[in-house]
Amino acid sequence: MRIKIGVIDSGIDRDHPRIKNCRIEGITLKKDNNKIEILANEFADESGHGTAIAGIIHQQIPDIEIVAVKLSSYNQNITEDLLIAAIEWCISHEEIKILNISMGIASKTPYHKLHDICKKAFDKGVIICAAHQNMPGFDTYPASFPFVFGVTTGYIQNKGEYGYDEDGDVFIAKGTTQRLAWTNKGYRITSGTSFATAHFSALVAKRLMDTNNCNITNEQLYHSLKEGSNKEVTILQYAPTTERFYFHKKDTNIDDLGERLFTSKYRLDFAKNIALFPICEKEFSTILNFRSLCPCNISICYDYPRRFNFFNQSISNEFLVKKSIEEEDFAMFDTLVVGYFLDQLFDANILFGYKLIESALKLNKNIITWDFNVYNYIKKQILKLKLNYTGTLYLPKATQKSFDEIMQFRHLPNVNVPVILVVGTSNKQGKITTQLRIMEVMSRDGYKLSHLSTEPQGILLGSEFVFPYGHKTTVTVNEDLWGRYISTVMKGIERYNRPHIIVSGTQGKFLPRGYSFEEYTGEGLLSSLHYLVGVLPDAIICAINPQDTVELINNMIQCIKIYSKAKILFFVMTPWERNYKTINKDKVVGEHKFLEENEMYEKMKELQNTLGLPVINIMDKNNDKFILDVIENAFSK
Secondary structure (H helix, E strand, O other): OOOEEEEEEOOOOOOOHHHOOOEEEEEEEEEEOOEEEEEEOOOOOOOOHHHHHHHHHHHHOOOOEEEEEEEEEOOOOOOHHHHHHHHHHHHOOOOEEEEEEOOOEEOOOOOHHHHHHHHHHHHOOOEEEEEOOOOOOOOEEOOOOOOOEEEEEEOOOOOOOOEEEOOOOEEEEEOOOEEEEOHHHOEEEEOOHHHHHHHHHHHHHHHHHHHOOOOOOHHHHHHHHHHOOOOOOOEOOOOOOOOOOOOOOOOOOHHHHHHHHHOOOOOOOOOOEEEEEOOOOHHHHHHHHOHHHOOOEEEEEEOOOOOOOOOOHHHHHHOOEEOOOOHHHHHHOOEEEEOOHHHOOOHHHHHHHHHHHHHHHHOOOEEEEOOHHHHHHHHHHHHHOOOOOOOOEEOOOEOHHHHHHHHHHOOOOOOOOOEEEEEEOOOOOOHHHHHHHHHHHHHHOOOOEEEEEOOHHHHHOOOOEEOOOOOOOOEOOOHHHHHHHHHHHHHHHHHHHOOOEEEEEOOOOOOOOOOOHHHHHHOOHHHHHHHHHHHOOOEEEEEEOOOOOHHHHHHHHHHHHHHOOOEEEEEEEOOEEEEEEEEOOOEEEEEEEEOOHHHHHHHHHHHHHHHOOOEEOOOOHHHHHHHHHHHHHHOOO
């Protein structure tokens, strides 16, 4: 099987003794200002780096043909567009099967064109072997792309061996100190991932030649190389640091994964008709109030048997609400959605939940829950009852596994559409309601909005992504990784949904009231700052309470300005007045009072005059045009 390797580098010294019998052809791609020209049959190497790469490959496979693609520019800088042009030139020549790229662009946001040309190469069956950085903590492209064989350095005595790091999905080859061909027909003793990549490219070529199968796919080759790796080989680190190299897992079906992660298209494809329990919880109230956003049909609502005041009589008039479990009712739904019933004080209500879940499991109904405790209880019940359960058990969560999946998209361009974030001075202010109302108003006028929800019920409201870090959080990703996680999610949402605006909101309060350790760590204050940094909003809508002082509100605004450049659009106020008092020296508790309409509007007017920005009731439909106008004006160019 005849194979040519393209070496994109500094050129090759074809007269060097180590490669004097090597069949070499090539070109130079020269960038002069913004123009790139092709110089045929010119590829002399002034630096020695490309000659070293060619020497390694030729030593391992003397019969290999090498195509040198020298990159050159007027200012000696190798830019992304020059690298893109080189890859494009190589894949246009069908005889080139492997590309060795012993260089990379260290960037958080590489050109999307670089991503696309590497994907094009992969789809055409061209194998790209590219070097990772020698130093830890840096993403390098194209090595970090999912469809590129990224290579790093390990301690390997036998040049014909290589390793594979399962955690990072990266290949390991000989990049330790070695004697290499260099300029002026000389040699240099050096090391690095560049040379590990050359060794690996040669090993890939050998594998292809040995199989003698020109129809082998890159996917098949990848698995073959993975299986044939030496499991004893580990990554070698040169940097004087305790930080380990961290490579993220890669999936070659990247767009399929993107659709699954960042859109609501397939998330609940198992659920058509749903039952809700317990309907009195605020999460379910939101779903019912914005049921037009729910992708499922709400067939039945279950409430607690011991409940003395029904939360909303109009809901009982519109939906079938049951406080008993009847066998025939289960034919009405395929999926049971369960809230925080284990938090109940009445035994009868908890036992009702147990019975409802057990009945659903025995009938193989799908179950969605956003409570870890409920999720674990259900898994134990399946084992305890020895059920051959074939339904889907779904818990919206963010884990280390999802972090690894998400980080495959870190190469995407920065978000280019407006981002609105809803924040608040406390919890239970209708922040999720505000987000959904914004989407309702803007969508009605023809705008396409995407929603990143921090409330678990977002999965039943068409949210493109759910990161439930509030009450009884199911987020287990370390907070120091939130910024990278959320910023990448934002990129994915834009890429796979193409919205005009992205909307999100924080959880709980944004500033402390009692300044205690428990308040900082237990009520999401620091979490909301991490989240804000990840979202990096362009505009803020602030939820406030009637009793909030101007000082508290201004402090919140100042805090936001420190961490972002977002502008405040307006304030929304809930009718709940909370009087806070301190007990046990440092614990702050709140007492609630529902304001009459005239009281509420008087307070809104007073705060609006003091703050100098509009304060509105977000649920008042008369404010729809105001909301639309303010947002349009904020982002008009």
